[in-house]
Amino acid sequence: xxxxxxxxxxxxxxxxxxxxxxxxxxxxxxxxxxxxxxxxxxxxxxxxxxxxxxxxxxxxxxxxxxxxxxxxxxxxxxxxxxxxxxxxxxxxxxxxxxxxxxxxxxxxxxxxxxxxxxxxxxxxxxxxxxxxxxxxxxxxxxxxxxxxxxxxxxxxxxxxxxxxxxxxxxxxxxxxxxxxxxxxxxxxxxxxxxxxxxxxxxxxxxxxxxxxxxxxxxxxxxxxxxxxxxxxxxxxxxxxxxxxxxxxx
Numbered sequence: 001x002x003x004x005x006x007x008x009x010x011x012x013x014x015x016x017x018x019x020x021x022x023x024x025x026x027x028x029x030x031x032x033x034x035x036x037x038x039x040x041x042x043x044x045x046x047x048x049x050x051x052x053x054x055x056x057x058x059x060x061x062x063x064x065x066x067x068x069x070x071x072x073x074x075x076x077x078x079x080x081x082x083x084x085x086x087x088x089x090x091x092x093x094x095x096x097x098x099x100x101x102x103x104x105x106x107x108x109x110x111x112x113x114x115x116x117x118x119x120x121x122x123x124x125x126x127x128x129x130x131x132x133x134x135x136x137x138x139x140x141x142x143x144x145x146x147x148x149x150x151x152x153x154x155x156x157x158x159x160x161x162x163x164x165x166x167x168x169x170x171x172x173x174x175x176x177x178x179x180x181x182x183x184x185x186x187x188x189x190x191x192x193x194x195x196x197x198x199x200x201x202x203x204x205x206x207x208x209x210x211x212x213x214x215x216x217x218x219x220x221x222x223x224x225x226x227x228x229x230x231x232x233x234x235x236x237x238x239x240x241x242x243x244x245x246x247x248x249x
Contacts, residue, residue, distance in 0.1 A: 030085060110216065117184065120206040134178045135156070
């Protein structure tokens with residue numbers, strides 16, 4: 001009887017200690033060091049500025065009493081974060097951005113968080129453009145030009161890189177680039193910051209694709225599963241954040 005009591009006491013103590021360690025763990029969330037508002041805004045000077053992603057992820061971690069820290073990392077090394085940095089999670093993530101088109105690292109992706117359009121945006125006057133009209137594409141430094149890789153590799157398309165969406169939009173307005181591939185919500189916000197009356201629209205004659213933002217992890221698939229439950233149970237929160245940040249899918 002005494003042995004059974006001792007065993008129960010030992011197991012309960014171990015479980016309590018394990019739980020305490022889990023609660024003390026500070027999860028490191030790798031995020032892109034760029035202001036991509038309203039979707040996310042994680043520049044290294046201040047990774048806690050309000051945005052759709054920051055509010056959603058903070059709500060999840062705090063709801064589960066997890067300690068967490070956003071770590072702003074270079075966009076150009078996006079594909080290497082899990083190897084080069086000791087991060088636990090990554091946002092945003094999508095299998096389509098992996099340059100090797102494999103999942104050798106065993107990354108666990110969450111269910112879709114938000115659906116966006118990967119497309120080519122041009123000045124309103126140029127909305128009839130086809131691929132042949134685009135010789136220079138303005139984008140964020142390090143962003144993967146997924147829909148233009150064939151032209152880039154063939155030397156038919158010049159990528160004009162900038163560190164901020166506002167600078168990217170300026171290039172298109174000034175005619176330094178015919179188009180950009182940054183998100184329409186980010187374009188709208190950039191035009192507002194510039195107080196510009198110009199319109200950038202999706203070039204419908206150029207192939208576009210719908211895709212999703214996901215949350216990912218290698219080490220903690222069980223937390224990703226909790227996040228999936230959080231997404232399913234908090235659709236009202238997600239819709240309210242989309243409305244708050246005027247995000248159109």
